[in-house]
Amino acid sequence: MDSEQVQADLFDAKCPSRQVLDRIGDRWSVLVVSTLAEGTLRHGEIAGRIGGITPKMLTQTLRGLERDGLARRTVYAEVPPRVEYALTDLGRDLVGLVRQLTRWAEVHIPDVEAARADYDARPTASRK
């Protein structure tokens, strides 16, 4: 395989890890998915559990998840309106990946933070 091929594999939108990161790399997706992991919830319930998310960002995030087949949106024609969100099978599968991320973090983030502190303390290092 030539270098052009390697480049194509790594760069662009072809790189698989890039695709996942583009999907869950934003500020709220992981949080919303994790919250929905506990079951079907309404818009306000999700907001309450997460805390600090604006209605706009929540809706925007949920729309993205719905579009990508990770969450299902159910509207009940009632007054006042009621909208429920739940994970799809695909979404539940994503939870598994998130758990792997979490597990890795719990194990290794301490090392990362130690290295960071060490780096910042070192006067010789090219500091930011």
Next chain:
Amino acid sequence: MDSEQVQADLFDAKCPSRQVLDRIGDRWSVLVVSTLAEGTLRHGEIAGRIGGITPKMLTQTLRGLERDGLARRTVYAEVPPRVEYALTDLGRDLVGLVRQLTRWAEVHIPDVEAARADYDARPTASRK
């Protein structure tokens, strides 16, 4: 535990998955780490393998990886200057996580794309 505590767990910098995503969620870190997985490389060699990355972004990314203890930077006092980069043990471990991301993507991204195409085609859905 009160709702304040739940919020603290999920939000802020405490959520473990958030920490990983903050670290590898940027455009180049995963690419650079994956490239370094093949061995010790010089600045220009990494740039050549990745393609499309500017010197500034590469240096910036490498600095971040070095700071977090994921990569090691070795400067040789020669003329012309030579600087080599290699993964640390921690960095190599991160490669494992990236491979899991990649694996998940390869399996499920097709479903995501199908759902997306379906969603975009549906005229009734609240489209973006």
Next chain:
DNA sequence: CAGCATCCTAGCTGATACTG
């Protein structure tokens, strides 16, 4: 309650040019 419209800011990112 759910969520849309609008405005606005901050930070990532990139293009370019220059230095040790």
Next chain:
DNA sequence: CAGTATCAGCTAGGATGCTG
């Protein structure tokens, strides 16, 4: 060769106010 400095654009993200 490796790295820095500067300028500029894009867009994720947030604040606010209004509607069905």
